Structures are given as C-alpha cells and as structure tokens.
Amino acid sequence: MHCQPEHKHQVYIWLKNAHTCLICDEATHASHCVCNVCETELPWLMEQCAICALPLPMEGLICGPCLKKPSAFKQVIAPWTYSFPIDSLISRFKHQARWPLGHMLARLLGQHLQHRFDNSGLTRPDCLLPVPMARKRLRERGFNQALMIARWLSQDLDIAVDEHLLLRPQDTVAQQALDAKSRQRNLLTAFALATSADVTGRHFALVDDVLTTGATAHSLARLLINAGARRVDVYCLARTPKPGA
Known part of the structure; x- marks a missing residue:
C-alpha cells in the first residue's frame, strides 16, 4: 500500500x-x-598585516601599530576591505535589516575561512564568540549583527557558538564617533565575562562585521586571555584601510 x-x-x-x-x-x-x-x-583583501589585516603594500608584513603595541588577539581574518560595494551591503544589513545580504556575506566568509583551514594552516577555534552590543543600541536596532553572523558561521563551519559568554554591562558611546585613543578609553570597563564562563585553555574566535581600529577586539581578547584563554582570533566581514589611504 x-x-x-x-x-x-x-x-x-x-x-x-x-x-x-x-x-x-x-x-x-x-x-x-x-x-x-x-x-x-568584490574588494578582496590581498596584501595585509599578518596580525590585524590592515591593508599594506606587500604581503607578509606587520604594520607599525602592531609592532609598537601588540594586540591581545593572535590574528584577524577578513575577506574584504571596507569599500564599495561591501560597505553598502553591510550598512544595509545593519541599518535596514536586510538580513539576506548579511547571510550572503556570512556564507562567503565561511567559505573563505574553510579555505584557510584547509590550505593555509589556520587553526579551527573551539568556539565562536559574537561581539556583544550595548543594550540601548540593541533595543534600537532590534538585533545584533555580530550574533547573526556568528550563528550562520556556526552552521556552515560546524563550530560551536556561545552567545552568553561575553557581556556588555555598560552602555558606552558609539565607537564610530571616536578616534583611536578615545575608543580605547571608551572600552576600559565596557565588557565582562559571564560568571559561569569556562575559558581556560580554549581557543576562541571573536565575530564582528567590521574591524576599524581593533580597539573592541583587543579589549575583548585581553579579557579572555587574562581569564586563561589559550588563543583569540578575530573573524569579520571587512577591514577598514588606514585613514587617508
């Protein structure tokens, strides 16, 4: 039958x-x-700083800021420079809730990361950590774009994502309006770890949409390393070039 x-x-x-x-x-x-x-x-990021992915004239170099003051994170992985049309696509994803655009970019980032895992010796992290958003901005926007990217990457790469390990207990001034030094001061007490956070000996990858000065990533990575994390990388969609470049 x-x-x-x-x-x-x-x-x-x-x-x-x-x-x-x-x-x-x-x-x-x-x-x-x-x-x-x-x-x-697309504006694929080619020659870049081996640590922070800042666009450079030659491959395999380390930029001046990373030489002067090493970051707490080990390496930044970003497929593109923050220029047209990537800047427009990310902006529409974030500010107009065009989620299909964000999903498309996250899928391409996942493919880029898988290629690096398979061919360039990039070590797979134990866990993905989305950069937490200030509560006021989260209420205004309605979603955290870093969390959405992390979830999509988790599905495509089969890497766990922890949405609650990193906390942002204090609302701070939006980073976009500040210079590099002000960004660092702005983030001194902005982040915290969940009370039950298990980080000792683990390899994490912070996930965000755009890396500009790296102040947020450095602050979070330092928090994790001080708590016993073995390594912290940064995965993002795009890296901004040096101002005036």
Whole structure:
C-alpha cells in the first residue's frame, strides 16, 4: 500500500533553480545568491598585516601599530576591505535589516575561512564568540549583527557558538564617533565575562562585521586571555584601510 499520493508534475527544487544575485539582480545558480562576476569584483583583501589585516603594500608584513603595541588577539581574518560595494551591503544589513545580504556575506566568509583551514594552516577555534552590543543600541536596532553572523558561521563551519559568554554591562558611546585613543578609553570597563564562563585553555574566535581600529577586539581578547584563554582570533566581514589611504 502506498502512503504517499501519486504526483506526476514537476517538483520545484530550490537548489536547482536560478536565484537572483543580491548585488546586480541578474540570475545566478549560486546557492549563496551572488553571481560569479560580482563575487570576483568584490574588494578582496590581498596584501595585509599578518596580525590585524590592515591593508599594506606587500604581503607578509606587520604594520607599525602592531609592532609598537601588540594586540591581545593572535590574528584577524577578513575577506574584504571596507569599500564599495561591501560597505553598502553591510550598512544595509545593519541599518535596514536586510538580513539576506548579511547571510550572503556570512556564507562567503565561511567559505573563505574553510579555505584557510584547509590550505593555509589556520587553526579551527573551539568556539565562536559574537561581539556583544550595548543594550540601548540593541533595543534600537532590534538585533545584533555580530550574533547573526556568528550563528550562520556556526552552521556552515560546524563550530560551536556561545552567545552568553561575553557581556556588555555598560552602555558606552558609539565607537564610530571616536578616534583611536578615545575608543580605547571608551572600552576600559565596557565588557565582562559571564560568571559561569569556562575559558581556560580554549581557543576562541571573536565575530564582528567590521574591524576599524581593533580597539573592541583587543579589549575583548585581553579579557579572555587574562581569564586563561589559550588563543583569540578575530573573524569579520571587512577591514577598514588606514585613514587617508
């Protein structure tokens, strides 16, 4: 006896049908909804600082700020520079709640990370940690973009994500409006660890959308290292170039 009804019509299979590229609106068969042309023309980050991923003229160098004052994190992994159209895509994801754009970028970041795991010896972390958002800004925006990126990466890379280990008990001034020194002072007491946090000997990767001065990442990494973490990396969608570059 057949328990399923007989169906002779063509079935719509999502993965075998053309989608629309989220950048140029042309048809594409890519599952992450960006056509090959647009993906190739994205501002891929090539020559960069071996620690903070700051764009540099040559590969394999360490930038001046990292030489003068080493960061608490080990390495930043970012596929793109924060320039057009990546800056526009991230802004629309964050400020207009265009979640499909964020998902597309997170999928591409996941592919970039998997390639690094497989081919360049990048060590897989034990856990992903989204950068926590100030409560006031979270209420205004309605979601934490870093948390969403971390969840998507967790699914694609099969790496655990801990949404509650890092806390932001104090609301601080928005970092975008501050210079590098003010950003560091602004974050001195901004973050904390959950009381039940187990960090000793573990390798973490902080997840955020954009790395600018690295002050937030450094503050969080220092907090984790001081609590006994073995290593802290940073995964983000884009890295801003040096001002005036």
